[in-house]
Structure formats: structure tokens, C-alpha cells
Amino acid sequence: MTTPPERLQSPENRSRLIRHFEQSSIENHNxxxxxxxxxxxxDMWDRGKPSPALIDLLEQREDILSPIAANGQRKKILVPGCGxxxxxxxxxxxxFDAVGLEISAKGVSTAEEYAKKExxxxxxxxxxxxxxxxSERGSVSFIQGDFFQSDCTKGEKFDVIYxxxxxxxxxxxxRAQWASRMADLVFSGGLLVCLEFPLFKEISxxxxxxxxxxxxxxxxxxxGDGILYPPKEDQQVGTGSFERKWYIKPDRSYESGQGTDMLSIYARK
Structure with missing residues (x-):
């Protein structure tokens, strides 16, 4: 039986994560x-393993996402909120030369310890x-900082962001700040790869x-501004900074999104 929307949104059915952030203003989310x-x-968001959908993309479609650029240099990829x-x-x-970004100093130290062992x-x-x-292995590094601060990556741009x-x-x-910052961080012609989740939840x-x-x-x-609920009849939508090049439902994904996740790739104009 399907749970009615009002039951899904009731306080007793909201997740620990939702309840935690209901107590914080947007300014205090970091x-x-x-x-x-x-x-x-x-543990509330930890998946315990890398993305199966991203692995399959890397291994099966090197024509779309390769770690080596046309000039023979290794591509640099950023993973914001890398856990x-x-x-x-x-x-x-x-x-790839891979860079992880986390807001938490403890998160970064945890990631560095994991990387060293793995x-x-x-x-x-x-x-x-x-x-x-x-190809040979690329490098691994981590940054502790706020994605939205211009000096977070010290002015560096990336070939790919995931x-x-x-x-x-x-x-x-x-959301609009997210899109603007992504445009700032990706080279022209570079790629933004998104495993779109959660797509099974109502937008409201x-x-x-x-x-x-x-x-x-x-x-x-x-x-647009990414706020689709409630719909804005008079919303003025301009031209975005990216062009979608690829959009598929991956054969494999995490259990929580299997069958609903979509994998999209956007190229920076």
C-alpha cells in the first residue's frame, strides 16, 4: 500500500536528517x-562504497568520460561533499587526479585515512x-572548506565535477548559487556529471x-532558480551555462535510488 503524502510529511515519519535541519536556519546549515x-x-548519508553508476560510466563509456585529455594530460576532477x-x-x-571537498575538518581527516588505506x-x-x-593511477587530495567561498579552491578550475x-x-x-558556482569552477568545455537523486520524492x-x-x-x-514548487507562472527563464550532452537511467546504482536515479552529463558552454 502506498503511504499518503500527508503521512510521509508528518513529523513522526520525517527522517532524523530532516528533523535535524528543521532546527537550523539556512545560514547555519554548514x-x-x-x-x-x-x-x-x-551514517545518515554514508553509502559505504563508491557509486556503481559512475564506475560503469568510466569503464564502459570512455568516449564520454576519459581521465586523459586530448593533450595527454591527466584530467582533474572535483567531488564536492565527498563524504x-x-x-x-x-x-x-x-x-583521474581527484580532489574531494568537505565542509567538516573531521570529514576530511576521515576521508584522508580511508584513502591512505584504500x-x-x-x-x-x-x-x-x-x-x-x-592508465596509471591519479592523485588524491582533500580540501576542507565551504564550496560557495570563492577562495575555497584557490582559484583553480576543473575538467570535471561529480x-x-x-x-x-x-x-x-x-540551488541557483550551486549552479553559478559550478559554472565558475568548470573549464569551458568541461563536464558536470550528476547522479540525480532523489527523484522518487515529490518536489514539495x-x-x-x-x-x-x-x-x-x-x-x-x-x-532557472531550481525551485519548481509551487510553480511560478511568470518565471522568466534565461539560457543556462551548461548544455546537457547525456541523460540515461543507469543499470546499476545505490540501493536507495536503484530504478529511479538518472545519470546526466552537462558540458560547460
Whole structure:
């Protein structure tokens, strides 16, 4: 039986994560995330392994996403909100120079410890069935800081950025800032890879994770504000900074999004 929307949104059915952020203003969300790290509550979003959808993309569609540029240089990829560093390490094992960004100092130290151990003896979950060693490992590094601060990456731009649960962790009022900052950080012609989640939640439901059905397209391609509920009849939508190049439902994803996640790739204009 399907649970009615009013029951899903009732206080007793809201997740620990939603209840935690209901008590914080948007201005204090960074501190709220840091508090969850410091109180050992990262299990609320930790997946325990790198993204199966991203692994399959890297191994099966090198024509779309390759770790080596046309000039022979290794591409640099950023993972904002990298958590414990699973995707950062996996990307390095596939040949990228991978950089993880976290707001929490404890989160960064946790990721650095994980990377140190994992790079010495990579686990099988870093690779898919199509794995074939085509390039040497890239480097791994982590940054502790606020993604929205211009000096966070010291003016550096990236060939690729990967977003899984970073956008959905942000209050909807910050979505336009997310799109603008992504445009600042990606080279012209560079790629923004998004594993779109959660797409199974109604756009009006609370978060985090905040529902994202249609949000990536509105922000990146249409130049909208990403707030689709309630709909704005007079919203003026301009031209976005990105062009969508690829949009598929991945064969594999995390259990929480399997069958509903979409994998999109946007090119910076």
C-alpha cells in the first residue's frame, strides 16, 4: 500500500536528517553538517562504497568520460561533499587526479585515512565488470572548506565535477548559487556529471535530501532558480551555462535510488 503524502510529511515519519535541519536556519546549515560529523552521525548519508553508476560510466563509456585529455594530460576532477572519500579514491584508481571537498575538518581527516588505506589495497567494489587498466593511477587530495567561498579552491578550475548528493543536501534557496558556482569552477568545455537523486520524492517534500525531479535541467540548461514548487507562472527563464550532452537511467546504482536515479552529463558552454 502506498503511504499518503500527508503521512510521509508528518513529523513522526520525517527522517532524523530532516528533523535535524528543521532546527537550523539556512545560514547555519554548514554548522549543522559539521555537527553531524563531530557527533558520529555520518551514517545518515554514508553509502559505504563508491557509486556503481559512475564506475560503469568510466569503464564502459570512455568516449564520454576519459581521465586523459586530448593533450595527454591527466584530467582533474572535483567531488564536492565527498563524504568519506569513496568516489574520490575510485576516480583516482581510474586515472583521474581527484580532489574531494568537505565542509567538516573531521570529514576530511576521515576521508584522508580511508584513502591512505584504500590506495594501498583497493577493494573490489572500486571496479566493475568492464574494468581494464588503461592508465596509471591519479592523485588524491582533500580540501576542507565551504564550496560557495570563492577562495575555497584557490582559484583553480576543473575538467570535471561529480555531484551525487551535494545538490540534494542544499536548501532549495541555495540551488541557483550551486549552479553559478559550478559554472565558475568548470573549464569551458568541461563536464558536470550528476547522479540525480532523489527523484522518487515529490518536489514539495521536505529535506535533506531535497527532491530534485527536473531541478538539474532547470538550473543548468534553462538558467532557472531550481525551485519548481509551487510553480511560478511568470518565471522568466534565461539560457543556462551548461548544455546537457547525456541523460540515461543507469543499470546499476545505490540501493536507495536503484530504478529511479538518472545519470546526466552537462558540458560547460
Amino acid at each position: 554548522s549543522a553538517w559539521d555537527n553531524l560529523w563531530e557527533t558520529d552521525n555520518s 568519506k572519500g569513496y568516489d574520490v579514491v575510485m576516480l583516482a584508481l581510474h586515472g 590506495l594501498q589495497a583497493p577493494q573490489e567494489y572500486n571496479f566493475g565488470s568492464a574494468w581494464a587498466i588503461k 555531484d551525487y548528493t551535494f545538490l540534494c543536501a542544499l536548501h532549495p534557496n541555495m 517534500y521536505p529535506g535533506p535530501p531535497w527532491p530534485l525531479q527536473g531541478v538539474h535541467w532547470n538550473l543548468l540548461a534553462e538558467g
